[in-house]
Amino acid sequence: MELIDGTRIxxxxxxxxxxxxxxxxxxxxxxxxxxxxxxxxxxxxxIYINSKIKACKDVGIKSFHYNLDLNTSQANIINLIKNLNxxxxxxxxxxxxxxxYNQNARNxxxxxxxxxxxxxxxxFNVGLLNISKNWDEIVKNNIFVPCTPLxxxxxxxxxxxxxxGKTTIVIGRSNLVGKPLSTLLLANNATVIMAxxxxxxxxxxxxxxxxxxxxxxxxxxxxxxxxxxxxxIIDVGxxxxxxxxxxxxxxxxxxxxxITITPVPGGxxxxxxxxxxxxxxxxxxxxxxxx
Amino acid sequence: MELIDGTRIxxxxxxxxxxxxxxxxxxxxxxxxxxxxxxxxxxxxxIYINSKIKACKDVGIKSFHYNLDLNTSQANIINLIKNLNxxxxxxxxxxxxxxxYNQNARNxxxxxxxxxxxxxxxxFNVGLLNISKNWDEIVKNNIFVPCTPLxxxxxxxxxxxxxxGKTTIVIGRSNLVGKPLSTLLLANNATVIMAxxxxxxxxxxxxxxxxxxxxxxxxxxxxxxxxxxxxxIIDVGxxxxxxxxxxxxxxxxxxxxxITITPVPGGxxxxxxxxxxxxxxxxxxxxxxxx
Numbered sequence: 399m400e401l402i403d404g405t406r407i408x409x410x411x412x413x414x415x416x417x418x419x420x421x422x423x424x425x426x427x428x429x430x431x432x433x434x435x436x437x438x439x440x441x442x443x444x445i446y447i448n449s450k451i452k453a454c455k456d457v458g459i460k461s462f463h464y465n466l467d468l469n470t471s472q473a474n475i476i477n478l479i480k481n482l483n484x485x486x487x488x489x490x491x492x493x494x495x496x497x498x499y500n501q502n503a504r505n506x507x508x509x510x511x512x513x514x515x516x517x518x519x520x521x522f523n524v525g526l527l528n529i530s531k532n533w534d535e536i537v538k539n540n541i542f543v544p545c546t547p548l549x550x551x552x553x554x555x556x557x558x559x560x561x562x563g564k565t566t567i568v569i570g571r572s573n574l575v576g577k578p579l580s581t582l583l584l585a586n587n588a589t590v591i592m593a594x595x596x597x598x599x600x601x602x603x604x605x606x607x608x609x610x611x612x613x614x615x616x617x618x619x620x621x622x623x624x625x626x627x628x629x630x631i632i633d634v635g636x637x638x639x640x641x642x643x644x645x646x647x648x649x650x651x652x653x654x655x656x657i658t659i660t661p662v663p664g665g666x667x668x669x670x671x672x673x674x675x676x677x678x679x680x681x682x683x684x685x686x687x688x689x
Numbered sequence: 690m691e692l693i694d695g696t697r698i699x700x701x702x703x704x705x706x707x708x709x710x711x712x713x714x715x716x717x718x719x720x721x722x723x724x725x726x727x728x729x730x731x732x733x734x735x736i737y738i739n740s741k742i743k744a745c746k747d748v749g750i751k752s753f754h755y756n757l758d759l760n761t762s763q764a765n766i767i768n769l770i771k772n773l774n775x776x777x778x779x780x781x782x783x784x785x786x787x788x789x790y791n792q793n794a795r796n797x798x799x800x801x802x803x804x805x806x807x808x809x810x811x812x813f814n815v816g817l818l819n820i821s822k823n824w825d826e827i828v829k830n831n832i833f834v835p836c837t838p839l840x841x842x843x844x845x846x847x848x849x850x851x852x853x854g855k856t857t858i859v860i861g862r863s864n865l866v867g868k869p870l871s872t873l874l875l876a877n878n879a880t881v882i883m884a885x886x887x888x889x890x891x892x893x894x895x896x897x898x899x900x901x902x903x904x905x906x907x908x909x910x911x912x913x914x915x916x917x918x919x920x921x922i923i924d925v926g927x928x929x930x931x932x933x934x935x936x937x938x939x940x941x942x943x944x945x946x947x948i949t950i951t952p953v954p955g956g957x958x959x960x961x962x963x964x965x966x967x968x969x970x971x972x973x974x975x976x977x978x979x980x
Contacts, residue, residue, distance in 0.1 A: 504820075519820075520816070521812075521813050521816030521817045521819075521820060522812050522813045522816055523812075523816065524815070524816035524819050524820055525811070525812030525813055525814065525815030525816030525817075525819065526812045526816075528812075528815050528816065528819050528864075528868060528872075529795075529810075529812060529815055529864045529868075562887060563887045563888070563889050565888075565889070565890065565894075571875060573819075573820045577819060577820075577872075577875075580883070581819075581868075584862060584868075584883055584885075587885075587887040588887075589882065589883065589884050589885070589887070589888040589889070589890075589894070590882070590883045591880065591881070591882045591883075592871070592875055592880065592881045592882075592883070593880050594875075594878075594880070596853060596854045596878040596879075596880070597854070597856075597880040598854050598856070598880070599856065599880075599897070602897070603856075603880070603897075606890070606893070606894075
């Protein structure tokens with residue numbers, strides 16, 4: 399079993415990001431700014447937001463945090479977003495999900511200016527990604543791509559894993575991971591199998607794949623029965639079992655196999671926040687060009 | 690071999706459309722309006738446009754045709770689109786593709802008001818489709834879906850072909866057909882394999898599929914080697930060979946097999962224009978509600 403070291407790749411990227419932002423600050427006196435919005439006080443969301451704010455600080459991005467009351471109105475959230483859209487010190491806007499059950503997350507996300515949409519969830523950006531013909535076009539046109547799938551593509555590219563012409567399976571069809579990742583793999587010339595809870599022959603389909611991406615949130619779901627030697631596995635799951643974190647892959651059962659895999663923790667996870675930082679710098683560069 | 694009669698299904702739909710539009714005209718004195726834009730004088734495009742204009746007339750949609758000079762500037766095309774966006778007698782805007790080689794089709798499509806985008810190609814609509822969680826949400830939210838894939842979904846639904854839980858393969862990844870169709874099949878709970886020119890094991894993948902959709906524009910490409918008995922095949926190809934039209938499937942070689950297939954001509958083709966008419970009525974209803 400060979401591990402893809404997401405922590406190391408992520409740290410390298412953050413070091414380079416910090417250098418770039420230092421240079422920008424020295425040359426222009428400005429730094430990218432990221433606004434984070436948390437509605438309510440969910441404990442897990444607060445931990446995520448804190449990691450994001452800390453990561454911003456570490457690379458020199460200025461963060462502006464807004465914690466709205468659990469009972470705030472949707473109009474209040476959208477008003478805040480509209481003000482941040484206009485604020486020239488804010489390059490990226492991140493709305494921490496999930497929102498409290500009584501809020502319509504979609505209406506709020508749709509209000510984010512697509513040029514500040516560092517999470518890549520606004521329909522306009524989702525559409526731009528979907529119609530892009532290949533990876534070069536995505537990069538060249540500065541399309542905002544959701545952070546987790548973008549992190550996965552970076553892990554694959556930087557680990558020199560060939561995607562072109564390979565058969566890949568993406569298990570899970572969320573708007574945050576599965577769907578955009580399928581689009582990205584396709585843009586990299588992979589054949590893509592989109593699988594999910596209604597898929598009937600999952601073991602068989604996994605066994606014909608060169609690359610398996612699993613994002614279902616079911617601890618230790620994927621075991622030997624799904625896997626052939628030689629496969630690359632990207633484990634997006636972050637599941638908590640009695641204070642320990644594990645992925646969607648039962649890694650204990652397959653560690654003797656000849657596979658390449660992202661560990662949990664230390665695989666996809668660290669890349670997600672790093673991509674948020676990169677997207678914020680990208681937004682800064684786009685907005686600076688437009689000013 | 691059982692045929693899916695696209696002409697019959699399409700004619701039924703147009704009859705019902707005409708009834709609906711007649712009723713609207715009697716009740717409100719208004720009818721839906723579709724603007725068609727043709728740049729240049731490409732013969733095939735002219736034939737397509739003429740069919741669309743005739744189909745509009747047949748069901749009572751008022752059409753407004755704009756034929757711009759081959760050498761017109763992009764600014765001219767976009768100006769026309771912007772005027773049509775504002776024109777309250779125009780509910781839908783269709784830009785006939787492909788544009789002449791010197792034009793950037795994407796810039797023109799992006800100028801179309803998403804609420805008049807009856808081809809469903811504006812990035813905002815592509816994104817709305819992509820993030821929709823299921824078919825009900827697509828219908829309920831009045832998402833504009835590109836006409837050919839929407840026609841295919843109608844053919845499958847109206848032929849009582851079960852999609853939920855089935856393994857499907859879509860061969861071809863265009864923005865007009867392959868990509869939106871994959872999204873629609875996924876929204877109908879199919880497992881979707883997205884295949885294309887870089888796919889290496891196409892025969893094997895087709896043989897595990899319950900439904901094969903082929904849209905590659907290669908006459909008679911799909912033959913016995915790709916097909917098991919019991920499969921449903923949707924042939925999107927429209928290829929001209931010595932004045933005869935044939936699909937992407939070599940139907941002569943498989944006609945003794947136990948399969949269900951859309952013929953060419955008379956399968957997917959007739960549905961595409963019918964979906965354009967339905968999308969125009971939908972745009973009329975949306976715009977009327979907003980007024």
